[in-house]
Structure formats: C-alpha cells, structure tokens
Amino acid sequence: MAYNLLKGKYGIITGAIDENSIAWQTALKCHEEGAKIVLTNAPIALRMGTLNKLAELTDAVIIPADATSTEDIENLYEKAKEALGVEKIDFLLHSIGMSPNVRKKKHYADLNYDWFQKSIDISALSFHKMMQVGEKMDFFKDGASILGLSYIAAQRSYPNYGDMCQAKAVLESIARSFGQRLGESKGIRVNTISQSPTVTTAGKGIKGFNVFYDYADILSPLGNATAEDCANYCVTMFSDLTKKVTMQNLFHDGGFSASGMTEKLIDKMMSEVEE
Numbered sequence: 001m002a003y004n005l006l007k008g009k010y011g012i013i014t015g016a017i018d019e020n021s022i023a024w025q026t027a028l029k030c031h032e033e034g035a036k037i038v039l040t041n042a043p044i045a046l047r048m049g050t051l052n053k054l055a056e057l058t059d060a061v062i063i064p065a066d067a068t069s070t071e072d073i074e075n076l077y078e079k080a081k082e083a084l085g086v087e088k089i090d091f092l093l094h095s096i097g098m099s100p101n102v103r104k105k106k107h108y109a110d111l112n113y114d115w116f117q118k119s120i121d122i123s124a125l126s127f128h129k130m131m132q133v134g135e136k137m138d139f140f141k142d143g144a145s146i147l148g149l150s151y152i153a154a155q156r157s158y159p160n161y162g163d164m165c166q167a168k169a170v171l172e173s174i175a176r177s178f179g180q181r182l183g184e185s186k187g188i189r190v191n192t193i194s195q196s197p198t199v200t201t202a203g204k205g206i207k208g209f210n211v212f213y214d215y216a217d218i219l220s221p222l223g224n225a226t227a228e229d230c231a232n233y234c235v236t237m238f239s240d241l242t243k244k245v246t247m248q249n250l251f252h253d254g255g256f257s258a259s260g261m262t263e264k265l266i267d268k269m270m271s272e273v274e275e
C-alpha cells in the first residue's frame with residue numbers, strides 16, 4: 001500500500017544491480033510512493049544490463065558513474081538535472097559496498113593494503129565524494145535527505161567481514177561530520193541505516209554469510225529485516241516525516257543490536273545440549 005510519501009520529490013539511487021539489491025527494492029518503493037528517480041551504478045556493473053528492467057519499472061533514466069570518481073559524480077549530477085528536469089534533488093541513497101580483500105577471501109592478518117584502500121575508497125569515501133560534489137554544485141535542496149547503508153561490524157568485530165568493518169566505521173563517521181555541516185547550512189539530513197544481514201550479491205560474497213544470517217535472525221526478536229523492509233525504512237527517511245533525524249546510525253535489524261540473548265537462541269542451544 002502506497003501513501004504518496006514522496007510525491008513531488010526527486011532523487012538519485014545508487015547501487016541496484018539485481019532484484020536482491022537493497023537499492024533495487026528501494027527504487028521500487030520510491031517510485032511507488034510518487035518520487036521521480038535517476039538510477040546509477042558503476043559502468044562495469046551496467047554491462048550486465050539487468051538495471052534496464054528496473055529503469056522500465058520505475059520510469060527512470062540510468063546514468064553510469066563510478067562513485068570513486070569525482071568527475072563521474074559531477075557528470076551524474078549534471079545529467080540527472082536534465083533527466084529529472086530540476087536543478088536540485090530531495091534525496092540520495094548511497095548503497096555501495098565492495099572489498100577486494102573480502103571478495104578474494106584474504107584473511108584479516110594478510111590484507112593487501114592497496115585493496116584495503118580500494119575498500120575504503122569504494123565503500124566509504126565515495127559517500128563523502130557524493131556529498132562534497134553535491135554541496136559544491138548546490139545540488140541538494142534545503143531539507144534534503146541523504147542516506148548510506150551500514151552494518152553493525154562498524155561497532156563490533158566480525159571475522160570474515162575483514163576490512164569492511166573499517167570501511168563501515170568510516171562511512172558512519174562521515175555521516176556525522178557531513179551531517180553536521182549540511183544540517184547547519186541547509187537543514188539537510190545525513191544518516192546511515194545499519195541493516196540486518198541480507199541475501200544480496202554483496203552479502204553472499206562474505207565467507208560464512210549463512211551463519212551470520214542465521215545467528216542474527218535467531219538473536220533478533222523481530223527476525224532479520226529483508227531488503228524490502230529496508231526499502232520501506234529508506235522511504236520514511238526520505239519523507240517529510242523524519243525532518244529532525246540527522247547524524248544518526250539507525251539500526252534496522254529486528255532488535256539484534258540491543259539483544260543479549262533470546263528465547264529462540266536459548267531453546268536452540270538447550271536442544272543441542274540435550275541431543
């Protein structure tokens with residue numbers, strides 16, 4: 001059911017690659033709620049052509065941009081103005097993450113440091129770049145909402161999540177620093193949503209992902225949040241209902257981050273002991 005929460009709003013959605021992507025689901029919801037959007041992803045990701053289907057479903061234009069390149073971001077914003085027919089946007093979703101070390105299963109004590117820098121550049125600095133370029137081009141409307149997607153590995157150690165733990169910590173810190181600046185100057189909100197483990201291309205690339213997933217699910221009173229649940233939360237954050245929420249890392253994880261133990265986990269462990 002749609003509520004027209006984003007009627008009259010214009011935005012950019014990064015990071016949709018297939019229908020499992022959190023960004024894919026978010027684009028669908030934004031469209032459903034009345035927003036006009038531009039979709040973007042790295043040129044290499046667009047070669048697969050899957051994004052065309054989402055563009056059709058959401059009546060959106062696709063503009064390629066490598067989010068680590070300031071030139072590409074400038075070009076994205078210029079072209080988005082033409083595509084949307086507006087000078088400024090109301091919302092931006094940064095849904096980008098990639099670690100070559102994680103992808104190539106490099107152990108945390110054997111990291112390739114060039115790849116480490118790539119992980120930070122792609123997964124965190126790109127968030128800064130999208131805001132820095134946007135501020136210089138005066139591309140964000142007063143009161144706009146900017147969101148990044150994070151994971152609880154920014155606060156807690158997670159084996160196999162490797163250097164992405166650091167990348168997410170940097171991402172969340174950037175949200176606070178830029179959030180303060182853009183809040184004071186233009187009433188713009190900047191937040192990160194810390195999402196449950198979700199079955200996506202990025203998620204599945206993590207060794208032992210199924211165990212992460214099951215453990216979080218059993219320790220969350222509400223169970224893991226799906227990509228669609230996350231999309232709904234993103235819509236709320238882009239809407240006018242959350243105008244005073246900024247500089248926050250918002251846990252969207254079924255209660256996992258505040259749980260010590262759950263009945264579900266006790267029962268499971270007891271039954272294993274009894275077996």
Ligand SMILES: NC(=O)c1ccc[n+]([C@@H]2O[C@H](COP(=O)([O-])OP(=O)(O)OC[C@H]3O[C@@H](n4cnc5c(N)ncnc54)[C@H](O)[C@@H]3O)[C@@H](O)[C@H]2O)c1
Pocket residue numbers: 014015016017018020021022023041042045065066067068094095096097098122149150151194195196197198199200201202203204
């Ligand atoms: N899947 C999970 O379990 C989970 C949990 C918490 C947070 N997140 C975060 O959610 C976000 C979206 O990931 P997802 O799980 O939907 O996976 P996904 O693989 O569908 O999306 C990641 C996207 O990043 C894009 N990308 C990579 N390098 C890029 C670059 N240089 N420029 C532009 N785009 C680039 C990819 O093409 C892809 O579309 C990421 O920040 C991820 O870390 C995911």
